[in-house]
Amino acid sequence: MAPNKLNSSGKTSMSCSQAENGFVNSFSLFPEKAVEEILQSPIQGSDDHLIEFSEALRTVAKALRQVAEGKASAQAEAAEWKRKFELERDRNLKFEHTEKSCFEHQVDLDDMRTNSPAKQPTSCNVANGQSGKCCSRNGICSHEVLKDGTPTSDSKIVKKASFKLSWFCKDDQSDQYKHDIVSFERGNITTAQRSSKQISLKWQSCPQTVLILTKPNSVSVQILCSEMVRWLRQQKNLHIYVEPRVRVELLAESSYFNFVETWNDDEEVLRLHTKVDLVVTLGGDGTVLWAASMFKGPVPPIVPFSLGSLGFMTPFYSEHYKECLESILKGPISITLRHRLQCHVIREAAKNEYETEEPMLVLNEVTIDRGISSFLTNLECYCDDSFVTCVQGDGLILSTTSGSTAYSLAAGGSMVHPQVPGILFTPICPHSLSFRPMIFPEHVTLRVQVPFNSRSPAWASFDGKDRKQLAPGDALVCSMAPWPVPTACLDDSTNDFLRSIHEGLHWNLRKTQSFDGPRET
Ligand SMILES: NC(=O)c1ccc[n+]([C@@H]2O[C@H](COP(=O)([O-])OP(=O)(O)OC[C@H]3O[C@@H](n4cnc5c(N)ncnc54)[C@H](O)[C@@H]3O)[C@@H](O)[C@H]2O)c1
Ligand SMILES: Nc1ncnc2c1ncn2[C@@H]1O[C@H](COP(=O)(O)OP(=O)(O)OP(=O)(O)O)[C@@H](O)[C@H]1O
Structure with a gap:
């Protein structure tokens, strides 16, 4: 309630009125x-x-x-x-x-x-009839997340590659899982070892199917896409999926591309994760957001090639696509597990909390703003039912750490390493001098409510898209989604993140002060 x-x-x-910011x-x-x-x-x-x-x-x-x-x-x-x-x-x-x-x-x-043993991947225990035993405690096995083997429309079983995710640290080549150790010995609490090191993906059977998603209306992207499809088919003998628009473009170029598969309706899109081993994106950050938005549940690993002006989530260079894909298909791959937020709009007219519209999953952020209204937004914010504050200004951004370099950054939020699990709470032009941005831990549920006495409705948008009006009494409830977006790293999570803010934002670029001058004696 x-x-x-x-x-x-x-x-x-x-039930007392929460005048003056909830006192x-x-x-x-x-x-x-x-x-x-x-x-x-x-x-x-x-x-x-x-x-x-x-x-x-x-x-x-x-x-x-x-x-x-x-x-x-x-x-x-x-x-x-x-x-x-x-x-x-x-x-x-x-x-x-x-x-x-x-x-x-x-x-x-x-x-x-x-x-039908011929159709089984050889190295996977699940496929060898030991379902449920293939996933050891040392990592996360794809079969726990991605249900494979769904029959296609023509009743063929699509083999889905099996893989294992595990923590990886540079100085320790063993494949061992590292735990967060909290020791209570003699009453001393210590965190002896941190588990959040680089995540590594190892294929246990070869990837078979690749989905290529492309930025629309770009000639360079179109050319690269047809080259890549040919190469993946001829050199790697892979099944290729593209969007219906792209299949039409490819067939207009040559009937050779008849083997390329696509989907006919949204139902098939919902089942894509059961068929696709790897997603390749050709575009900018917007194309990665687009790819993530296609998966309402588990997301296969994404390999983002940079063909945009900025690329905070696109570390791969398109000129080297063959070498990159060779090494990705072989594995192991360093992975950034990018957290997503799950957002529910709860209408005042709804009979109960769970009578909601379809939840929206965002990789960057959900924004609640004043839309075209010239009135100040007035948003009551709660964290797990504790009153947080009332936003009076242009709006509020609830961002993931991946989104911390996007809109939230422009609104004054801090940049956060994408592997940090947290929810950024960043006001947009607050009309109060003391409203600093905040970061909540991953386990909280945030609720943003348009008060009944609000002068105008508010508008929610999800990764900059799908605007929804929030009338007085409506609320947006947001928590960490259980399905992150695994993106492949060029190097590792930290180096990729630092490179993106150095190259994309010229972060803290300043000429070095010369040695030639006054010195402390
Ligand atoms: N004032 C702002 O900075 C502002 C305003 C509106 C939207 N946005 C961002 O645009 C995103 C939508 O992106 P789009 O490409 O579909 O729209 P778009 O084509 O309008 O591009 C927006 C810009 O945001 C950049 N961007 C997107 N995700 C990013 C990230 N995680 N880190 C750093 N930069 C990122 C893109 O590279 C692009 O340059 C929204 O999620 C929002 O974060 C930013
Ligand atoms: N496959 C797709 N289908 C429909 N729209 C897409 C697709 N891929 C990307 N878009 C949309 O196209 C827009 C631009 O994409 P993207 O950000 O990747 O390219 P860009 O604008 O050239 O990159 P940058 O923002 O770095 O300059 C985004 O709004 C994105 O949502």
Whole structure:
């Protein structure tokens, strides 16, 4: 239930208006009216006893008020926990149901593979009939994330390459998984070893299918795309998927490209992750955002080639595409797991929290702004039901760390290494001198609510696209999505990130001060 809905049910002190950036007026409860009435009447006499008595009464009234406030807030909290528990239980029941049907589906697929051994990848345990045992504790196996072996429209089984993700550190060549170690020995808490090192992807069977996504209306991209398709087919014998628009372009060039596959409807796009081993993007950052937006669930590894003006997420040079793809197809690949945010728009008219529109997944950010309205936006923000602040200004950006170099940066937010899991909370032109940007940890749920008394609606946009109006009473709820976007690194996450801000932004570029001058003696 929305915090303001809790308020509107109006049973507790938490329903007080949050005037002035949410400072709660907690003096709305007067549990002992009788005592108050006595106190309201001015003390006429100057008798010491009378004064003492009235002070004692004041103390009693204060204590009673505190007790009543405490009780009301405990009741509200209990109601909130009960509500959360019920929602969670419903969700789990739904989830269990979905899991069960997925499992049954997977069992069917395993059966199909067992019955047609020629179609099984050789090096994968799952395909060898040990489903569920292939993923050791030392990494993440693709079969846990990407369900493979979905039959295509012509009933062929598409083999999906199996891979393993593991932590990798430069000075340790062993494939061992590193844990975050918290030691409680002798009461000392230490983090002895950090796990967040470079992530490495190792193919366990060869990639078979590549999806190529291209920036539209670019001749250089079109030329590179047809060259790359030929090379991948002739030299690597891969299955190639492209967008319907691109297939038309390729066929206009030559009927040779008849082997290139595409899709007919959105349903097929939703199943793409079950067929595609690798996604190649030819364009700028916008094309990477486009690629990510096509996958509403798990995302196959993306290899982003730079054909835009700036490229914060596109480290690969298109001139060297053959060498790059050779080494990517062979593996291992350094990977940046880019976190995404999952956004739900909750309409005031909805009957409950989960009656929402389709969730939107963003790789950069969700922006809530004033749109074409000239009024100040007024947005109430909550973090896990705790009131954060009320944004009064042009709007608010909730950004991933990958998006930290995009709009959030322009609005004054900090640049954050993309491997850091967090949600940036960056105001756009706040009309308050003290509103500094913030970063929340990954586990929180943020809620941005357009107050009922707002002068105008607000507008939400997702990675700069798909604008949605938020009327007074509507809210946007945002949390970390369970499906990150794995992008291949040219070098590693840190070097790629630093190179992008040096080359893309000329970050902290200044002529070095000369040695030739005054010196401290
Ligand atoms: N004032 C601003 O800086 C501003 C305003 C609106 C949108 N944007 C950004 O544009 C993004 C949409 O990109 P698009 O290419 O579809 O639109 P676009 O074609 O308008 O390009 C926007 C610019 O943002 C850059 N960009 C995108 N993602 C980036 C990232 N993660 N790090 C650094 N730069 C990045 C692109 O390279 C491009 O130069 C939005 O997600 C938003 O972050 C920025
Ligand atoms: N396959 C695609 N289909 C439709 N639109 C796309 C596709 N790929 C990219 N776009 C859109 O095209 C626009 C430009 O793409 P992109 O940012 O990759 O190129 P760019 O503008 O040349 O790069 P840069 O912003 O670095 O100069 C973006 O808004 C993006 O969403």
